[in-house]
Amino acid sequence: MDGHAWLADRFEEHRPHLRSVAYRMLGSLSESEDAVQEAWLRLSRSDAAGIDNLGGWLTTVVSRVCLDTLRSRAARREDPWDVHVPDPVVTGADTADPEQQALLADSVGLALLVVLETLAPAERLAFVLHDMFAVPYEEIAPIVDRSPAAARQLASRARRRVQGGAPVPDGDPVRQREIVDAFLAAARGGDFEGLLALLDPDVVLRVDLGTPSGGGFPLPAGASRAVHGAAAVAGRALTFSRLAPFARPAMVNGAPGAVTAPEGRPVAVMGFTVSGGRIVRLDLLADPERLARLDLAFLDD
Structure with missing residues (x-):
């Protein structure tokens, strides 16, 4: 050599x-x-x-x-825009190595990166x-x-x-996944009260569209990309409800999350932070240019 x-x-x-x-x-x-x-x-x-x-x-x-x-x-x-979500590390929910995901969640959760x-x-x-x-x-x-x-x-x-x-995530990944899956189910069903029950009163939702148009992501005209409070976040989640059926479970920076991909085309990656048994942070990346650079090969499985 x-x-x-x-x-x-x-x-x-x-x-x-x-x-x-x-x-x-x-x-x-x-x-x-x-x-x-x-x-x-x-x-x-x-x-x-x-x-x-x-x-x-x-x-x-x-x-x-x-x-x-x-x-x-x-x-x-x-x-220049009012919200920036760091690049997420995304893997399939069923193929992730639990030990590696735990280490990743401890060190570089999206909430910590923010x-x-x-x-x-x-x-x-x-x-x-x-x-x-x-x-x-x-x-x-x-x-x-x-x-x-x-x-x-x-x-x-x-x-x-x-x-x-940076909120400290709960230590039980199985319970975290149950809460995230319940949130997605409530969004699909238009269940406002169900969403409220899963959200911390001081929950924060951050949506990174990348550009003013956001590549067609359904954000209401003039709506803020940072939303605070359970009622406001639940209401915003309902505006995304038509995309909820296309949300696939994933691991996002070591924590339970989801990738929304109608017809296999990713339009959003959602990272959740669960603390105290409720969702305290949602970080949503919907920038089409950055989504195109992510390794989302598990969507083809």
Whole structure:
């Protein structure tokens, strides 16, 4: 095996970890792949023989690329619409590995990713690297151009925001699925009271259409894409009732969710957060361009 092939094999060993780091940093599957690919390009141009800790070196490179991307987003204000749902990781409900899904739900539930997107770029990086991947502050500090003490403060501020903003899902996935399935059944049946019984009084629904037109998704003209309160969310769910029969159970970022696909064409991915026995968050992605990039091969089964 020549040196380039050996290096490529070593890189592939680290690719899953690097994808995980980038996805938690960016909440975008395509940008995460770009960050990982950039790490490979930089490695292939480097003197790999002089790298003592390849995994640490690659994690640092990916982190720097992600930090640049986050800062560029903030400068461009590239999300002009009032709601943005991070790219969901979607798998079939019947084929998901329970252990993998539990790990994914614990670390990157959609509700958590939404809160992460409210953090400053350096705060998000410090929190993700330290709290999710146990990277020491001494290694985070040079990436954000701060002292280790300052990196610790960045992560601490982020942690407070996350603890105050991201609901903790219930621990029983079977019960979560029962609640989500009951919600979908109530929506199909136009059962307003049934929907209310499943929703937390302070539930939040967020709908990301991607564009003002939303690719034809049935959002009432002038309606807000962020809805608060059980009655308002139940009412909005009834406006989607004609699509409810086409909702297929799925796992969305490790938690029970659904993909709405009339005639096999995906028009929405729904992520649910169940806490305290009720639905506290619904995150709905209906951006046709982003849906087209998701791996939804299980719909063909």
